[in-house]
Amino acid sequence: MSTTTADIFSRLARDYADETPLRLKVIDTYMVFCVAVGLAQFAYCLLVGTFPYNAFLAGFGSAVACFVFAANLRIKTNAKNASQFTGTAESAFAEFVFCHITLHFIVANFLG
Amino acid sequence: MKLATGYWKAAAAAVAMLSLGLVSGAIVAKDVNIKVVDRTGDKLFGKQLEYPATFDKVPKIQSTTPLSISFKAETADADTPLRLDQALVSFQHTATGNEVALPAKAVGKSGVFKMEITRKLFRKHFDSAPGKYNVALVLGSYTEGGLFYKLGDVFMAESSSKSQTSVASPGYGPKEEIRHRFAESQRMPNVVVSLVFSCAVVVPLVVLLAVWARLGVNVDNLQKEAAGSIAFLGLVAAYMSLAVAYWVGVKLFPTLAYALVLALPTFVTGRYALSKRIQKGI
Numbered sequence: 001m002s003t004t005t006a007d008i009f010s011r012l013a014r015d016y017a018d019e020t021p022l023r024l025k026v027i028d029t030y031m032v033f034c035v036a037v038g039l040a041q042f043a044y045c046l047l048v049g050t051f052p053y054n055a056f057l058a059g060f061g062s063a064v065a066c067f068v069f070a071a072n073l074r075i076k077t078n079a080k081n082a083s084q085f086t087g088t089a090e091s092a093f094a095e096f097v098f099c100h101i102t103l104h105f106i107v108a109n110f111l112g
Numbered sequence: 113m114k115l116a117t118g119y120w121k122a123a124a125a126a127v128a129m130l131s132l133g134l135v136s137g138a139i140v141a142k143d144v145n146i147k148v149v150d151r152t153g154d155k156l157f158g159k160q161l162e163y164p165a166t167f168d169k170v171p172k173i174q175s176t177t178p179l180s181i182s183f184k185a186e187t188a189d190a191d192t193p194l195r196l197d198q199a200l201v202s203f204q205h206t207a208t209g210n211e212v213a214l215p216a217k218a219v220g221k222s223g224v225f226k227m228e229i230t231r232k233l234f235r236k237h238f239d240s241a242p243g244k245y246n247v248a249l250v251l252g253s254y255t256e257g258g259l260f261y262k263l264g265d266v267f268m269a270e271s272s273s274k275s276q277t278s279v280a281s282p283g284y285g286p287k288e289e290i291r292h293r294f295a296e297s298q299r300m301p302n303v304v305v306s307l308v309f310s311c312a313v314v315v316p317l318v319v320l321l322a323v324w325a326r327l328g329v330n331v332d333n334l335q336k337e338a339a340g341s342i343a344f345l346g347l348v349a350a351y352m353s354l355a356v357a358y359w360v361g362v363k364l365f366p367t368l369a370y371a372l373v374l375a376l377p378t379f380v381t382g383r384y385a386l387s388k389r390i391q392k393g394i
Contacts, residue, residue: 022327029323036316044309048301090386097382101351105371108359 023089027074031067038063058110062103069099138188139196139251139259143224145182146263148173167264170244174269175235180228181216181263183249187256194223198252200284201227203237203245206265212237213250213284234268242270336392340385347378 020028041059050056076085076092085092141163148157148171157171173179181201185194199216214237216227229238238245245268249261334341351374358367 025327026324026329029320029327033316033320036319037313040309040312040316043312044305048305051298088390090390094382094386097348101348101355104352104355105358105367108355109364111359 021079023077024074027070027077031070031074034063034067034070038067052112054110054112058107058112061110062107065103066100069096069103072096139194139253139256140186140188141183141249141251141259141261142186143182143184144249144261144263145180146171147180148177149180151176161263163259163261166262170265170267172267172269173229173234173238175231175239178229178231178234179266180226181247181249182219182224182226183216184222184224185251185259186223194253194256196225196251197254198250198258199225200250202248202250203266203268204248205241206244206246208241208243210241211285212245216249238268242268244268333389337385337388340381340388343381344378344385347374347381350374351378 038060041056041063045056045060073092073096075081076087076095077089144161144163146157146159146161146167147155149155156177157169159167159169161167171179185196185199187194196218199218200213201216203212203214204210214227214229214233216225218224219226245266247263247266249259249263251259251261351371354362354367354370354374358364362370
């Protein structure tokens with residue numbers, strides 16, 4: 001049976017929708033949001049220039065860091081990884097919140 | 113009447129100090145010799161003066177006809193050679209008022225001082241500013257006072273080579289005015305471009321909330337553990353507000369103090385709310 005690229009992607013989307021828990025879908029959409037915001041800022045930087053550079057670094061760095069924190073939260077809250085991580089999803093969320101608080105103070109300092 | 117400048121003021125002050133009796137004695141310039149010779153050594157102008165006489169004729173000075181002035185400094189009462197702390201020959205342009213003061217150097221230990229305008233000095237100070245100059249001796253001694261002795265006028269001729277030299281800065285005169293160059297303002301993008309990309313950054317948030325709503329994300333479980341959850345989320349919101357306040361104007365150390373104050377309640381309420389969620393199986 002020949003499979004096309006469209007078939008592969010449609011099967012991937014179907015399996016994702018069926019098998020992925022709601023909690024992980026919420027985190028995944030948040031990660032896509034972080035990527036979209038980062039791309040928008042990067043496109044603006046390419047089009048217009050880097051001035052003010054510190055503001056661009058703060059905004060783009062914030063988007064990247066949020067993506068990384070969300071990725072870590074997803075890894076820790078995924079039930080398939082329960083054997084590798086001893087903490088609960090709530091403890092992972094608490095770490096996620098702490099990292100975000102620290103990140104936003106750093107971003108506010110760098111924004112200028 | 114033109115205001116005195118530079119060393120003319122210093123000389124006036126020295127004379128004033130002398131008149132007040134703040135220094136002893138007085139300086140007298142004797143055997144003042146003024147000579148202008150051409151390149152072959154022939155004397156074009158020569159005059160010997162005794163203080164306070166001046167010379168009437170205005171000799172014309174060029175780079176090829178150096179001017180030399182020699183004199184002897186003595187104290188008025190002791191009539192002995194004097195070691196001067198300051199010996200300058202001042203040239204003040206009659207039209208612009210710019211002043212050039214050239215040092216006179218001691219010749220031996222006999223108390224004789226000599227100043228000569230060499231070709232190099234002429235090109236440096238007078239080439240770009242020809243014209244009539246008032247010549248004066250400005251002498252000073254810490255113990256004997258000062259002397260300001262106007263000798264006469266000389267005419268500094270324009271250079272025949274017409275070389276484009278930059279304006280020579282006087283040895284002891286005013287410097288060129290400093291003109292600050294401020295950084296040019298950055299070229300900002302079009303307002304429409306800025307607004308378009310502002311929307312481009314906000315739209316993903318709207319899309320995210322819409323997708324979450326479609327996925328069924330809600331806050332119903334907050335009611336099962338309202339107090340702890342609302343307190344915890346409120347304190348997290350307080351931290352975000354503190355970050356905004358820090359960006360707007362609050363300084364670093366007050367911000368850290370406020371963050372420290374919020375830290376313990378946030379930790380306590382967060383631990384309580386999340387542990388309750390685990391207990392209740394939310």
